[in-house]
Amino acid sequence: MRPELGLYVYPWDFGPAAEETLEGIRGWGVARLLIATAYHSARIRSLRGAHPAHIEPTPNVVRSSLAMARFGEVRPREASEVERARVRHLAALCRGAEVHTTAWVVGLHNSRIARTFPEVAALDAFGSRASHALCPANPASRRYLCELVAQIAASGDFDDVMVEGVGFMTSRDSQPHFISATSESAWSRRLEAICFCRACCDAMENAGLRPDEFARRVRDVLGEYWNLPWSDAELEPPDDLRSMVDLWFSNRRSIVASLCRELVDAASGVPLSVSAGGWGSDLREPDEGVDPGQVLAAGAGVNLLPYDVSPGEAASYLRDDDSRARSTTVTFTFAAAARPARSRIENELAAYQTLGVSRFALYNWSILPGSVVPWIGELAGGMS
Numbered sequence: 001m002r003p004e005l006g007l008y009v010y011p012w013d014f015g016p017a018a019e020e021t022l023e024g025i026r027g028w029g030v031a032r033l034l035i036a037t038a039y040h041s042a043r044i045r046s047l048r049g050a051h052p053a054h055i056e057p058t059p060n061v062v063r064s065s066l067a068m069a070r071f072g073e074v075r076p077r078e079a080s081e082v083e084r085a086r087v088r089h090l091a092a093l094c095r096g097a098e099v100h101t102t103a104w105v106v107g108l109h110n111s112r113i114a115r116t117f118p119e120v121a122a123l124d125a126f127g128s129r130a131s132h133a134l135c136p137a138n139p140a141s142r143r144y145l146c147e148l149v150a151q152i153a154a155s156g157d158f159d160d161v162m163v164e165g166v167g168f169m170t171s172r173d174s175q176p177h178f179i180s181a182t183s184e185s186a187w188s189r190r191l192e193a194i195c196f197c198r199a200c201c202d203a204m205e206n207a208g209l210r211p212d213e214f215a216r217r218v219r220d221v222l223g224e225y226w227n228l229p230w231s232d233a234e235l236e237p238p239d240d241l242r243s244m245v246d247l248w249f250s251n252r253r254s255i256v257a258s259l260c261r262e263l264v265d266a267a268s269g270v271p272l273s274v275s276a277g278g279w280g281s282d283l284r285e286p287d288e289g290v291d292p293g294q295v296l297a298a299g300a301g302v303n304l305l306p307y308d309v310s311p312g313e314a315a316s317y318l319r320d321d322d323s324r325a326r327s328t329t330v331t332f333t334f335a336a337a338a339r340p341a342r343s344r345i346e347n348e349l350a351a352y353q354t355l356g357v358s359r360f361a362l363y364n365w366s367i368l369p370g371s372v373v374p375w376i377g378e379l380a381g382g383m384s
């Protein structure tokens with residue numbers, strides 16, 4: 001299959017010269033735009049203007065027209081007509097230019113909803129509600145996300161939908177700015193992000209766990225670790241806690257997979273994919289509970305974000321089943337924290353193509369330093 005390169009974009013970067021801008025992007029060999037349609041709050045260093053600038057787009061809004069009455073109690077906020085029209089216009093320009101369009105939908109990361117409807121927000125073992133993370137086990141947050149996807153898919157503006165944030169949010173994704181003086185390690189991050197909301201506790205009981213005891217052990221172990229002098233030592237949880245986590249995580253993967261199945265149904269025939277394998281994730285033991293194999297079995301495509309996973313590590317997953325590579329998009333990030341060297345991206349692009357992957361995407365055009373913009377065309381040219 002001919003390889004395809006997609007590009008994540010923010011619609012607010014397409015102003016009066018949208019047609020010309022799109023033509024330039026298409027000229028680099030980009031065949032798909034992933035357009036931020038439902039997006040969380042963010043402060044973005046955007047270099048698109050005459051001067052370097054920091055942009056804070058309207059937070060937590062949906063840039064597509066919505067029938068609010070069809071939502072349950074948990075409702076999104078619609079962007080202004082001007083912002084919605086900009087997305088419609090960009091999508092129409094893409095159709096005219098034979099560039100595919102993906103609605104890039106941020107799912108369960110929404111600080112307005114978490115604050116307005118705290119009962120759907122994740123609840124940690126210490127009893128603190130997340131300020132931005134909605135729990136995927138909660139029926140009301142699932143209904144919200146399914147309705148959102150249904151309406152965006154039915155808008156007719158997009159060829160498909162990609163949902164970012166369908167799982168349990170990790171502690172790395174904090175909002176607002178997080179202040180702490182304790183050590184951190186993979187296990188401490190894993191434990192602090194475990195949700196003990198009502199829906200999760202019910203599911204834990206169904207899995208044979210005692211949620212009160214589980215939460216108490218998480219508090220004990222984290223409380224002790226956090227009060228140690230600073231250290232690079234990995235937290236090693238005691239066996240009893242580790243076995244509780246193992247049992248819960250295997251159940252959580254099914255909770256997320258069933259949400260993916262509901263999202264596929266909600267999209268009513270419009271292809272849907274979900275993001276998996278972000279920061280700090282091990283594909284075999286995903287902290288977000290998004291298991292790529294189960295996502296594919298649920299009928300959704302996988303948008304693999306292999307920030308901490310090499311093609312070699314992804315190979316066993318991709319080779320497990322011939323159809324996996326065909327249903328997987330690999331996204332490379334230009335976010336500074338990933339320290340993306342061009343040679344690394346080129347090498348990984350080639351390695352993933354060898355593994356049978358033909359769909360790739362770059363995150364994201366709107367934040368690229370000027371000297372890196374030419375990479376887009378060069379990477380696209382090297383793929384064909």
Ligand SMILES: [Zn+2]
Pocket residue numbers: 122123135136137138195196197198199200201
């Ligand atoms: Zn929960």
